[in-house]
Amino acid sequence: MGKNFHKVEEALESSGIDFDVFMTEGKGHAIEIASGLRESEYDLVVAVGGDGTVHEVANGLRGSNTRLGIIPMGNGDDFARSIGIPLKDLQGAVALLADGEDYTVGGIRVEGLRAPEHPGIPSPKHYPVTGEPANGANLVRWSFLECDGGVTSSINRMKDEGHFSWISGQKKYTFLAIKAILSWKSQMAWIKVDDDPGRKVDLTGLFAMMQTETFGGGYKVAPGMHPFGESASIVLGFGLSKMQMLRVMGPLEKGKHVGKWGKITMEPCRSFEISALDSEGNPTQAHGHDPPLFISLDGEISMTTPVRFEFHERQLKVRGGPSPPNV
Numbered sequence: 001m002g003k004n005f006h007k008v009e010e011a012l013e014s015s016g017i018d019f020d021v022f023m024t025e026g027k028g029h030a031i032e033i034a035s036g037l038r039e040s041e042y043d044l045v046v047a048v049g050g051d052g053t054v055h056e057v058a059n060g061l062r063g064s065n066t067r068l069g070i071i072p073m074g075n076g077d078d079f080a081r082s083i084g085i086p087l088k089d090l091q092g093a094v095a096l097l098a099d100g101e102d103y104t105v106g107g108i109r110v111e112g113l114r115a116p117e118h119p120g121i122p123s124p125k126h127y128p129v130t131g132e133p134a135n136g137a138n139l140v141r142w143s144f145l146e147c148d149g150g151v152t153s154s155i156n157r158m159k160d161e162g163h164f165s166w167i168s169g170q171k172k173y174t175f176l177a178i179k180a181i182l183s184w185k186s187q188m189a190w191i192k193v194d195d196d197p198g199r200k201v202d203l204t205g206l207f208a209m210m211q212t213e214t215f216g217g218g219y220k221v222a223p224g225m226h227p228f229g230e231s232a233s234i235v236l237g238f239g240l241s242k243m244q245m246l247r248v249m250g251p252l253e254k255g256k257h258v259g260k261w262g263k264i265t266m267e268p269c270r271s272f273e274i275s276a277l278d279s280e281g282n283p284t285q286a287h288g289h290d291p292p293l294f295i296s297l298d299g300e301i302s303m304t305t306p307v308r309f310e311f312h313e314r315q316l317k318v319r320g321g322p323s324p325p326n327v
């Protein structure tokens with residue numbers, strides 16, 4: 001995005017908006033920058049980039065009175081879409097910074113084991129602004145778009161590794177998904193939704209705790225969802241064959257997947273837990289999956305099991321468009 005940033009500066013200047021620029025230098029740096037601006041006199045702290053940049057800036061601002069603005073410049077831009085910011089319309093997005101609508105959205109507090117270092121990708125750092133973990137060895141992050149794991153997190157790992165880097169937008173995620181599905185090896189897990197007793201599942205499929213309707217550049221994973229409600233939604237689809245996973249991609253794009261084969265469900269959700277099983281088949285907090293089961297937050301691989309997700313209302317102030325979808 002750096003090579004195109006001059007276009008952003010030109011759009012801001014032509015709109016008469018006063019601004020300062022803070023450039024990030026790596027993963028996590030936007031959390032540090034945003035947390036340092038929580039009590040500033042800026043009207044907005046604006047994330048210029050994709051959902052990963054928005055995720056970091058939002059983590060730095062959550063719980064403060066400083067509003068998040070967005071100029072979408074990424075592959076997915078699903079959070080911007082969910083609050084009514086136009087995509088691929090730089091001048092339109094800039095205009096909303098001055099004249100947009102102000103909203104407050106919920107957030108999902110996520111705590112789990114931090115993802116291990118990967119070639120070229122450091123293990124995530126703890127930042128005090130996100131809150132202290134219940135277990136000192138864990139990581140805490142907040143999600144404002146979606147949390148997912150299994151096959152979908154394999155997609156994000158491949159994205160981080162540079163697979164199909166010459167493709168952009170939703171098409172990129174489609175190619176990544178096909179590759180991830182074909183290489184997926186089944187794992188078992190224990191899950192618990194809200195107050196239910198918990199159950200064992202075959203993770204061949206998908207699970208996503210959603211605050212928005214779409215992720216992956218427009219796939220309607222949680223049809224009808226928006227980030228202004230009193231709960232998140234959980235979309236579960238376990239025990240799918242690889243052929244079913246490939247066949248569901250078309251319906252998933254259009255939001256027509258819920259109920260497919262009697263295996264895919266969607267329901268309101270305020271808390272969700274996932275963990276590995278021990279040698280006797282019981283859920284365990286002592287260790288995660290082997291190989292690791294990665295958990296992605298807003299498209300960023302952050303953790304491995306065991307992980308707990310908790311929805312909290314009114315966590316982040318944002319500026320968006322006048323007509324967000326599904327509201």
